[in-house]
Amino acid sequence: MANLNPYLSFRDNAREAMEFYQGVLGGDLDINVFSEFPDMLQDPSEADLVMHAQLTTPDGLVLMASDTPSSMTYVAPQGFSVSLSGTSAETTRAVWDRLSDGATITMPLAPAPWGGLFGMLVDRFGTAWMLNGDPE
Numbered sequence: 001m002a003n004l005n006p007y008l009s010f011r012d013n014a015r016e017a018m019e020f021y022q023g024v025l026g027g028d029l030d031i032n033v034f035s036e037f038p039d040m041l042q043d044p045s046e047a048d049l050v051m052h053a054q055l056t057t058p059d060g061l062v063l064m065a066s067d068t069p070s071s072m073t074y075v076a077p078q079g080f081s082v083s084l085s086g087t088s089a090e091t092t093r094a095v096w097d098r099l100s101d102g103a104t105i106t107m108p109l110a111p112a113p114w115g116g117l118f119g120m121l122v123d124r125f126g127t128a129w130m131l132n133g134d135p136e
Helices: 014-025 091-098
Strands: 009-011 028-033 048-058 063-068 082-087 106-113 117-123 128-133
Touching: 009 014, 014 028, 014 048, 014 063, 014 091, 082 091, 091 106, 091 117, 091 128
Parallel strands: 009 063, 082 128
Antiparallel strands: 028 048, 048 063, 106 117, 117 128
16 A cells, blocks of 8 residues: 655754654654764764654654755745644644644634634644544
């Protein structure tokens, strides 16, 4: 079975972001840094940057990320959102409350015309999120 997973890019705060997302979503977080792969390390000052991180939640959701080394061009994320849907209203509210800490709310979490709850925000790391909780 194939998987389609969001893979987020950061300049130098992937660890902080992924630890935040783990606090929001729960689950197991595995982090590998560039120093673990000497052939990939071009700048010794970047040894502790995240080469690959993977958060796997108890529900089977997978979110991945890495830092972009200074030798590569970094462009802040734009034109997409990470969408979390299919959760209960209670779970949607709980995730929203945690994720919105330091976020810019672009559409408050509220009842949606199609039922359930819907809201959009850009978190403190610049990642756009859409939350859609199923009607009860």
